[in-house]
Every structure is written in structure tokens, then in C-alpha cells.
Amino acid sequence: MQAHLLVSLVRASTSNPNTAGVTPFHPARCAAVFHVCDYDLETTLNSGQAFGWTCSDAGWTSVVRGRWVCLRQIGEAIHAHTVEPQSDWHWLQDYLQVEVDLGAVLASFPDDPHLRAARSACRGLRLLRQEPWECLASFILSSTKQIVQIRQIVTALRLRFGTPLRAPNGQEAFAFPTAARLAGATEVELRACKMGFRAPYLLATARRVAAGECDLESLRPLTLVEARERLLALPGVGAKIADCVLLFAYGFPTAFPVDVWVAKAIRRFYFHRRRVKPVRVRNFLATHFGPNAGYAQQYLFHYIRTVEPRTLNKAL
DNA sequence: GACCAGGACCATT
């Protein structure tokens, strides 16, 4: 069934009654409200898939598709406001994936006890649709880093190399730096952002992307296998990071990133906590979780991290 | 102070 999305636009300063009949909405406003159900914005923005959001009294702010934006959820409404007037909000609807029928996604999960527990522990958790370059670069920086540290590195990168943007009250914000901008940096400059041994990987991949040797937009129409192969050819991109980008940026619904947490969850929940051969795990992952396996992965990740964060290591 | 973090890569078995 179609997700019932309602986009109502908040009256900014002056309303124009003459636009009725042409479009129900004022063509250019700086605020909008998305009515959503089964959507937990905070959980979603904090779930380790995107690293560019900061929370303040005003709400969650970041730069999406080149626009500064601030979000705040009140009940079943996500309020958004921007600096520049917006003629449409498809860029944000797409990023937030507000039209996805989460109930249908969850219903496609296999009905096993662990996913049932994960579903009730992760109410409203969504997958976003990020921009490929920002997602790819962020996850190159993610290897053996805690989520809080990935955020710190991404923030440092934005401040140091990011594209400046107008923010409210005459302030300045920074979008995630382009591949071209990072390609012109040095490894020493990148290391100053505390990314350590990941610096040469990020630099080399940025140079390939900036040089057009890997056109991230051209991956969109490819199959999962083809797109994965292209990503795996990039320096610093292995199976896990490739799958993150395929799931979080390109929206391949069966991409299934396996990090240390998901590996523990799989072993614990589905293999009696025993050591398993990688090929057995792969066969299991390819068959058990269904058409939205990537979503199931995100639920397992969030579930095992939040519900039992500390007892796990001893238990295993 | 030890252990670990949304890993990739390379050299050995």
C-alpha cells in the first residue's frame, strides 16, 4: 500500500492567495512539514549510517544535497527549514525516504525471534538515501573507528575543506568537501583531521573520483554486483564499506554490510555463538533475510549495540 | 592501562 505522505508547507511570511489553482503550495518557502508514521528521526540520524548531523536546541542540522537544513520531529511530523526558499522538497523527501512504507519493509523480514526483538527495539529506525561521494568518503574513514570518532573526523574535514554555505543569522556552514577539493589536498593535511592510516586511502579514492576514473553517478543504473565491483576497485574500499555505500547511498535493498557488530549478531543469533566458516555465513546472508536484507541488517546492528552493549564481549 | 572500534591490505600458510 502506498505510504500516506502529506507534505504541507508552512506559511513563511506572506501568503499569496492567487497561487491557488496553479499549485496548492506557495512556490518558494523556507519551511515544510512532512507527516510521517513509524519514523524516529533521532534514532535514524544517530544509527551510524550518516555522520554529518549535529543536534542543538534548534534541532538536527546538516547539509543535504548542497542545502543547509534543520530538522525537528514533533510527534508524527518532521519540520524542516532551510535558508534559501525551496520551490520543491523532493531532495529532502528522497534523503529522508519519507515515502517508504516501513510496515511493508518490516513485514518482509523473516519471522524469527531475533528480528522480532530487533523490530520492537528499533521502532521508527529508517534507512536514509545519502549522496554517494559523502557516503563513500565517510565510510572510508570509518574503519575500526567508533561512531563518535567518525563524526569528529567528518566534522573536522568539513571545517577544513568543506564548501562554505549560508546558514541562518548570517552564519556560515560547511558542506562535505567535494572529491575535487580533497584530491587537491596532501596526505599530511588530511592526517591533521585525525584520520590516521585512512588518509592515503581517502586521498587516492578522491583523486580517482575527481579524475573521472570512477564516476559515482554512473553506478546508479548498474546491478548490485556490477556496482559493487566498481566500488571494490577503489583504494580503501573492501566488502564492508562497499556494501555500506550500496545500501546507504545507492539504495540497493539487499546490500548487507557486515561489520564487527553485525558479525557478532549473526554468529550469536543464528549460529549458536559458534565460529562459522565465512562461506556458510555468506550463504546464510544471501538467503535468510529476504528482499530487504539491508534493512534487516540495520535493525540487527542497532539492536545488538543498544540492547546489550557491554555484556556482549564477555558473552561471546 | 588494556581493550576495542560500522576494515583494508599484504604476506604467509
Add this chain to the structure above:
DNA sequence: AATGGTCATGGT
């Protein structure tokens, strides 16, 4: 194919 070492940095 699969294990082990190495690579920075900082949270817990």
C-alpha cells in the same frame, strides 16, 4: 581460502 600483522586515534 583463511589466518595474522599492521596501520592511527581516542572512547570506554
